[in-house]
Amino acid sequence: MRKSRLLYVPFWATYVFLYTPIVVLVVMSFNAGDSPYVYEGFSLEWYGTLAKNAAIREGLVNTLIVAVGSTVLATVLGTLLAVGLARHTRSRALDALGMLPAVLPDLVLGIGLLVFYATIKSTLGLHSVLLAHTVFGMAFVTAVVRTRLTHADTSLEEASRDLGATPFTTFVRITLPQLAPGILAGALLAFTLSIDEFVIAFFTAAPTTPTLPIVIYSMVRFGVTPEINALATLLLLVSFTAVIVTQRMTRLTESLS
Amino acid sequence: MLKITGVSRRFGDVTALSDVSLEIRQGEFFALLGPSGCGKTTLLRILAGFESPDEGTVTLDGDDLLGQAAHRRPVNLMFQSYALFPHMTVAKNVAYGLERERLGRAEVRGRVDEVLQKVGLETMAGRRPHQLSGGQRQRVALARAIVKRPRLLLLDEPLSALDKKVRAEMQLELKRLQNEVGITFVVVTHDQEEAMSLADRIAVFNAGGVEQVDAPVELYEHPRTPFVAGFVGANNIFEGRACSAGLAGEELGILPGDSGLPDGTPALLAVRPERIRLDGEDKGVLGGEVVDVSFYGGISHVSVQVSGRRQPVLVATQGATQVQTGSKVALGWAEGDGVLIPQ
CATH class of the missing domain: 2.40.50.140 (Nucleic acid-binding proteins)
Known part of the structure; x- marks a missing residue:
């Protein structure tokens, strides 16, 4: 069948639609002028201002603490939950409930957590954001690992037991390596989601401990500056690196198994 | 040696095994033969410790087997899918069971080398399972099971995943190995020719029960139930x-x-x-x-x-x-x- 060249038009148009805003943002971050909308020549000036902005630095540190902490917790708990769901229960309801926070509207989760923290009279701060992000990050890790588990061969675990391994050794030596690509993908997902999460963080953070998205939000309220563009470009770089690293590492671990 | 008495197992409404009694002798090559769904695999999984029966007892040399967890039984199973660990080399796969016994490194290596030689795979020790042919994988699975020197080796449809030519080869190999290592083999198969050529004695299963237990020639010449007469040959x-x-x-x-x-x-x-x-x-x-x-x-x-x-x-x-x-x-x-x- 002859392929019509015309079909390529909507194909490329889709990509233009997807990436034009991002390209504009990146270009504007190198703008020499003050306006975030009119390009006046190349400069790294805004990256310099960005580095000197104490509020942004503080926000970035907060965000990294929350992202790393919640990713570690979410990965460990999510993996264990996935294994429990796949191997030790047949309840579809529990299955669905374990992954529900992933699709729950952030607003609902945010308000719910805020009410919960108020009820147990917990203070708000980085710890409350960290735990909140663990909740939804865990749901994503569970979903990814759970999918991998359903495709994993249970006879491997039986073979390990048959050869004299205790259930614990079997889990560490056989189950975990089988799940590694899934766990890694889930962890990176939890990490990237946490880094730019706004709604839940907005509800559960204390005014003294804003995360980066909250800092950006409060800056944008007074108008977009090229500084924000520079910051967004850097965030973009982090996300891209995360995606590429995930792809590389899943391919690596998959070729090993 | 292995004594199975009155073993029954039901899954919901389905009776997988009903009142099965068998006695398997030391050093014997014993086959459980029957069509798929006749309960033979369930019995094998009960012996390995992955299922427990609703009723009945199983003893190995007089010791109760059912009370022991799967990883403590002196019984090994060769899986139908081989279940080789994909992230380990052939040598690591074979060593896995010995390492669980906390044997010294030198002894583990010595026994792994010995068994790989026995199955003719000494040059493949560094390969990973996906780099092997079907017949070679089967040998690794066998090596991994016999290296533990179990008192009883269970084999679940050991030859079904192989093509016809390799199957004939492995059939001879299995017999030779069983002679050499002197371990009691219990093989599950739906292939009556396979059972006849491999086994010293065969138990024919049908619908969860044992129809007849006999040597292959006896079974062929004197079937005692209508099912056996129709199923064997x-x-x-x-x-x-x-x-x-x-x-x-x-x-x-x-x-x-x-x-x-x-x-x-x-x-x-x-x-x-x-x-x-x-x-x-x-x-x-x-x-x-x-x-x-x-x-x-x-x-x-x-x-x-x-x-x-x-x-x-x-x-x-x-x-x-x-x-x-x-x-x-x-x-x-x-x-x-x-x-x-x-x-």
Whole structure:
């Protein structure tokens, strides 16, 4: 069948639609002028201002603490939950409930957590954001690992037991390596989601401990500056690196198994 | 050595095993043979420790086996899918079970090398399972199981994943290894030829129960239940009642058989295709018309339509046969070749 060249038009148009805003943002971050909308020549000036902005630095540190902490917790708990769901229960309801926070509207989760923290009279701060992000990050890790588990061969675990391994050794030596690509993908997902999460963080953070998205939000309220563009470009770089690293590492671990 | 007494297992409404009792001797190559879904795999999983029976006991050399967790039993299972660990090399796969016994590194290495040599894979020690052929994977799975020197080795459909040529090779290999290591083997299979050529004794399973336990030749020549007569090898089966000369068929008259049954008992008469003679037209027990001749090289199959019987009678002859489709023939067999089975 002859392929019509015309079909390529909507194909490329889709990509233009997807990436034009991002390209504009990146270009504007190198703008020499003050306006975030009119390009006046190349400069790294805004990256310099960005580095000197104490509020942004503080926000970035907060965000990294929350992202790393919640990713570690979410990965460990999510993996264990996935294994429990796949191997030790047949309840579809529990299955669905374990992954529900992933699709729950952030607003609902945010308000719910805020009410919960108020009820147990917990203070708000980085710890409350960290735990909140663990909740939804865990749901994503569970979903990814759970999918991998359903495709994993249970006879491997039986073979390990048959050869004299205790259930614990079997889990560490056989189950975990089988799940590694899934766990890694889930962890990176939890990490990237946490880094730019706004709604839940907005509800559960204390005014003294804003995360980066909250800092950006409060800056944008007074108008977009090229500084924000520079910051967004850097965030973009982090996300891209995360995606590429995930792809590389899943391919690596998959070729090993 | 292994004593299974009154073992039953139900899954919901399905009875996988009902009151199974078997005794397996030291050093024996024992086969559990039956169609899929007959419960043989469930029994194997009970012996390995992945299932527990609802009723019954299993003892190994007098020790209760069911009370021990799977990883503590002196029993190893070779999985149908082989279940090799994909993230480990061949040597690591084989060493895995020994490392669990906390043996010294030198001893583990020595035993791994020894067993890999035994299965002819010493050059493959550094490979990963996906780099091996089906036959090689099977050898690794076998090596991994026997390196533990279990008292009992269970094999779940060990040859089913191999193509025909490799299968014949591995069949001999399995027998040789079993002789060499002297471990009691229990193999599960649905392939009766495989069971016959491998095993010292065979237990035929049907619908969760044991039909007959016997040596292959005995099983073939003296099937004791209608199921065994139909399942093991090809058979011509006639219905009727026992009489002193054999079987009295309703439409076929008296058919010769080795009757030990009281007269008048409803019975089946089973005659192997290779025991039936093609006689001249006026002699013989049954007369009929040849409807098909198939030549297989070493043997030929002749199908003879006998009036009064719906299915044609199958006759196997050595080499090429002289009879042609459409010719009238008479069929005969010696009294000792007709086996009577009570219905």
